[in-house]
Amino acid sequence: MxxxxxxxxxxxxxxxxxxxxxxxxxxxxxxxVYLTEGQECHRAVRTALEVGYRGIDSAEWYCNEHQxxxxxxxxxxxxxxxxxDIFFTSKVQRNISYDDTRASIRQCIRLSQMGYVDLYMLHTPKGGREKRLECWRALEDAVESGEVRTIGVSNFGVEELRELLESKPRIGPAVNQLELHPFNTQSEVVQFCRDNNILVSAYSPFARGRRFDNPTIVELSEKYGCSGAQLLLRWSLQKGFVVLPKSVQPNRILxxxxxxxxxxxxxxxxxLDGLDEGLTTASHQE
Ligand SMILES: NC(=O)c1ccc[n+]([C@@H]2O[C@H](COP(=O)([O-])OP(=O)(O)OC[C@H]3O[C@@H](n4cnc5c(N)ncnc54)[C@H](OP(=O)(O)O)[C@@H]3O)[C@@H](O)[C@H]2O)c1
Incomplete structure (x- = not known):
């Protein structure tokens, strides 16, 4: 209603x-927290925690795990x-090798001083089948050693997910993090995730601000008395996605x-689903 x-x-x-x-x-x-560093990062995370956020989505690539x-x-x-009570996510930058991935996880724990990582992900499918599966084995071992609680992937399409599942992993992916908003609904991979009990996490939920002036967004925001950003976040929530809005501005964080x-x-x-135009605003390495 x-x-x-x-x-x-x-x-x-x-x-x-x-x-x-x-x-x-x-x-x-x-x-x-992509492109969020130094004091600005500190203020953004602090504000978020104070207003009720309990999860932070970082990555080796963002160079802010320590912050x-x-x-x-x-x-x-x-x-x-x-x-x-806190959920801390990070991601290995590149699928180089088993040892490199284990080292990235250890570095993340050392820099963040968090003791363990709640969710650690392969940030990208790049690198080819063998490297993907080798690095996935590193993530599985990090769960078994207690360094990581849950493991997942990001930017994986149906083919890469199928390949991982067919490799009979000891631990399957729990999350696939994708660019998702009404302008890029990625329905095929989202359905595959649902069918395989993989939770979908929506990054760049505002399409980086590129479609706030879309007439349907403007009309529906007026109808519901919310901002365009809030409308886009509700769309993600009602789809059952985890959603990762980025802001460094306290009023927007709230x-x-x-x-x-x-x-x-x-x-x-x-x-809103009908606005899909396959719009990609992020690269695979963010
Ligand atoms: N796995 C991956 O490959 C990947 C790729 C991209 C992103 N991500 C994750 O997803 C997060 C979000 O994605 P994103 O940073 O690409 O983009 P986004 O969240 O879609 O958009 C961020 C932009 O929207 C602005 N904004 C935030 N709240 C707003 C509001 N209420 N009204 C108007 N503008 C608002 C922000 O500016 P201000 O900061 O000035 O408010 C910023 O310019 C990232 O930070 C990262 O954690 C993951």
């Missing part, structure tokens, strides 16, 4: 978690929350999680 106006001026942050095929849970909205870890540690030291007060109706969800 679509609520057209807010019933309260208090924020209604979405803090719910989804269950992974590992039995662990994952916060459905997490802060994206995220320092901010998380500082936050936890003065909070009733503990490490297990409004991006404050999306628990309305729901997009079924017909409008279909209209």
């Amino acid at each position: 679509a609520e057209l106006t807010r019933t309260t001026s208090r924020p209604q942050p979405v803090t719910q978690s989804l269950e992974l095929n590992t039995g662990h849970t994952i916060p459905q909205i997490q802060l994206g 995220i870890g320092a901010t998380l540690t500082e936050f936890l030291a003065s909070s009733p929350l503990s490490r297990t 409004s991006n999680v404050d999306v628990g007060w309305f729901e997009i109706g079924a017909e409008d969800m279909e209209r």
